[in-house]
Amino acid sequence: MLRQVLLRLVTTLVTLFGVAVIVFVVIRVVPGNPVAMMLPPGAGPEDMARLQALYGLDKSIPKQFVIWLGGVVQGDFGTSITTRQPVAGLVLGRLPATLELSVMALVIAVVWGGIVALVGTRFRGGRAEAAIDVGNGIALSVPDFLWGLVLILLFGVLWPVFHISGRVSPSLDLPFVTNFYLFESVIRLRFDLWWDIVGHMLMPALALAFPLAAIVAQLLKQSLKETMHLDYVTLARTKGYGETRVILREALRNAVLPTLTLVGVQFTFLIGGTVIVERLFSYEGLGNMAIDAVINRDLPLIQGIVILFAVIFTAVNLIVDLLYAVLNPRLRHA
Amino acid sequence: MHDGRGAVRRRAGARLWLSAGWLTLAGGAALLAPWIAPHDPLAQDLFAGRMPPFWVAGADPAYPLGTDSLGRDVLSRILHGGRIAFLVALIAGLATAVLGATLGLLAGFFRGWVDVAISRLIDIWMAFPPVLFSILLIAVIGPGLWSIIIAIIVIDWTRFARVVRAEAMGQGAMDYVASARVAGRGRISTLVVEILPNVLPTIVVLLTLEMGIAVIVEAILSFVNLSISTDSPTWGGMIAEGRTSVHQAWWVLVLPLIALFLTVLAFSQLGEGLKDRFDPVLR
Numbered sequence: 001m002l003r004q005v006l007l008r009l010v011t012t013l014v015t016l017f018g019v020a021v022i023v024f025v026v027i028r029v030v031p032g033n034p035v036a037m038m039l040p041p042g043a044g045p046e047d048m049a050r051l052q053a054l055y056g057l058d059k060s061i062p063k064q065f066v067i068w069l070g071g072v073v074q075g076d077f078g079t080s081i082t083t084r085q086p087v088a089g090l091v092l093g094r095l096p097a098t099l100e101l102s103v104m105a106l107v108i109a110v111v112w113g114g115i116v117a118l119v120g121t122r123f124r125g126g127r128a129e130a131a132i133d134v135g136n137g138i139a140l141s142v143p144d145f146l147w148g149l150v151l152i153l154l155f156g157v158l159w160p161v162f163h164i165s166g167r168v169s170p171s172l173d174l175p176f177v178t179n180f181y182l183f184e185s186v187i188r189l190r191f192d193l194w195w196d197i198v199g200h201m202l203m204p205a206l207a208l209a210f211p212l213a214a215i216v217a218q219l220l221k222q223s224l225k226e227t228m229h230l231d232y233v234t235l236a237r238t239k240g241y242g243e244t245r246v247i248l249r250e251a252l253r254n255a256v257l258p259t260l261t262l263v264g265v266q267f268t269f270l271i272g273g274t275v276i277v278e279r280l281f282s283y284e285g286l287g288n289m290a291i292d293a294v295i296n297r298d299l300p301l302i303q304g305i306v307i308l309f310a311v312i313f314t315a316v317n318l319i320v321d322l323l324y325a326v327l328n329p330r331l332r333h334a
Numbered sequence: 335m336h337d338g339r340g341a342v343r344r345r346a347g348a349r350l351w352l353s354a355g356w357l358t359l360a361g362g363a364a365l366l367a368p369w370i371a372p373h374d375p376l377a378q379d380l381f382a383g384r385m386p387p388f389w390v391a392g393a394d395p396a397y398p399l400g401t402d403s404l405g406r407d408v409l410s411r412i413l414h415g416g417r418i419a420f421l422v423a424l425i426a427g428l429a430t431a432v433l434g435a436t437l438g439l440l441a442g443f444f445r446g447w448v449d450v451a452i453s454r455l456i457d458i459w460m461a462f463p464p465v466l467f468s469i470l471l472i473a474v475i476g477p478g479l480w481s482i483i484i485a486i487i488v489i490d491w492t493r494f495a496r497v498v499r500a501e502a503m504g505q506g507a508m509d510y511v512a513s514a515r516v517a518g519r520g521r522i523s524t525l526v527v528e529i530l531p532n533v534l535p536t537i538v539v540l541l542t543l544e545m546g547i548a549v550i551v552e553a554i555l556s557f558v559n560l561s562i563s564t565d566s567p568t569w570g571g572m573i574a575e576g577r578t579s580v581h582q583a584w585w586v587l588v589l590p591l592i593a594l595f596l597t598v599l600a601f602s603q604l605g606e607g608l609k610d611r612f613d614p615v616l617r
Contacts, residue, residue, distance in 0.1 A: 027474070
């Protein structure tokens with residue numbers, strides 16, 4: 001078990017190193033000199049050379065990579081070209097916003113998908129299940145970007161009950177010391193702020209949650225239906241328990257494991273989806289910052305954000321694998 | 335599946351035909367756009383800005399689906415935008431399928447270091463957020479139709495490679511492959527003549543799904559204004575413009591959104607429908 005965990009950690013590190021190399025090389029073939037855009041009009045070639053030297057862009061790509069990697073090991077991801085602030089600080093400042101949005105979407109997806117699966121199993125074979133299957137099929141086929149647009153139209157324009165732009169109303173005075181607004185508003189018992197933040201997050205979170213909810217519903221329903229034929233479920237039935245109780249108390253516990261693994265993998269897709277959904281809702285997270293960084297050709301910032309995303313992706317996969325090993329009794333005693 | 339197999343199959347059949355029908359209609363209209371579009375999609379008519387579509391009071395019959403804030407005909411722009419969407423879907427989809435399936439077949443059939451190298455590459459690729467990766471690539475190679483197509487190929491080949499690798503591995507272990515080898519077939523020849531035909535249904539399903547993804551990627555990239563030049567109408571570009579003026583002229587956002595929504599849904603449902611068709615368990 002320990003050996004497996006260590007092996008898994010090593011492959012994770014190899015993957016991250018590969019990501020770093022690819023991002024570094026890809027970014028450095030960008031046409032258009034980012035430094036040229038920073039200089040005021042009238043600056044001469046020696047100004048340009050000085051600035052390039054300042055950002056280390058005058059050295060060869062392998063040399064730049066070694067210098068950059070040396071910095072990364074010490075937690076220094078370089079300096080953003082547009083804002084002239086350390087990348088690590090900028091990126092970590094935005095990370096809480098994206099994490100809160102992703103986790104909120106995950107919770108919505110799991111709760112919603114779970115309820116749909118339970119209802120579908122309870123009324124299996126009937127019209128309700130057929131309707132659920134069709135709804136799932138549509139929710140799954142349409143990506144978060146389109147759900148976001150649909151939600152903007154429905155609840156931002158047609159029936160404007162939710163905010164469709166930003167993370168919190170700009171007029172509010174925020175007493176927060178961290179960037180985990182949603183979490184901190186609860187801790188500080190500021191439910192007025194909490195309500196405003198949720199009102200801003202709900203639409204983008206729903207857009208992200210729809211496809212995942214459909215996947216959860218589909219898979220959980222399938223495993224539940226398979227479990228319903230097993231002996232111990234029949235036994236529970238002969239004891240006289242009602243159908244709903246059999247599903248909730250007996251079948252659910254055993255049907256949950258395959259769904260869990262899939263949710264982990266799908267969660268990384270959800271996090272990847274935040275890039276465009278944050279843009280759509282002008283939500284001030286990592287994804288929105290990434291698109292701005294690309295448009296401004298802010299190389300160090302792009303690099304930092306892509307690597308951070310890769311770290312999150314691989315970390316989620318790692319956690320899921322470990323969780324699966326812990327929860328699955330067959331693997332635990334192996 | 336003890337319950338209503340007939341009903342399930344009927345529903346699957348309807349889904350297949352509805353999606354194929356919409357794609358034929360939209361694809362045909364996109365193909366014929368230069369001949370059937372009532373206006374030049376770029377022609378501005380500043381005196382006819384934000385005309386509503388025909389079913390709303392105050393519409394101008396010359397512009398059946400209304401005009402945008404610059405007075406450009408929405409119908410003509412949707413038709414011409416569809417050309418780009420379907421072109422990207424077709425070329426990027428096919429090229430991604432060829433690259434991904436080839437790598438998947440090689441990894442799954444030859445195993446050994448080929449498999450290790452390709453699998454590791456897939457792992458690294460999967461650690462990139464795809465939307466961010468595509469935006470990054472477009473920033474690097476510069477906007478344009480071909481850049482979008484290249485970005486889709488570079489990012490999405492893993493979708494094919496992963497699945498085809500697993501399938502090829504399964505097929506490679508079967509008796510018919512061993513007997514082909516015993517009968518004297520070469521390795522490459524076995525791969526192409528014996529294994530490829532058996533993996534082809536899976537590739538077709540993935541290709542259909544990939545075409546829907548390509549349409550979305552093109553829309554997302556034109557939405558963030560990194561697609562082709564602003565003077566070619568695209569669905570994503572129209573949606574981005576419509577988003578800013580949605581309170582004054584909702585149709586500029588809603589109509590291209592419906593076209594995009596239905597097309598993406600149709601590709602996906604067609605793929606799922608074909609999957610059920612090819613799946614011997616359901617048949």
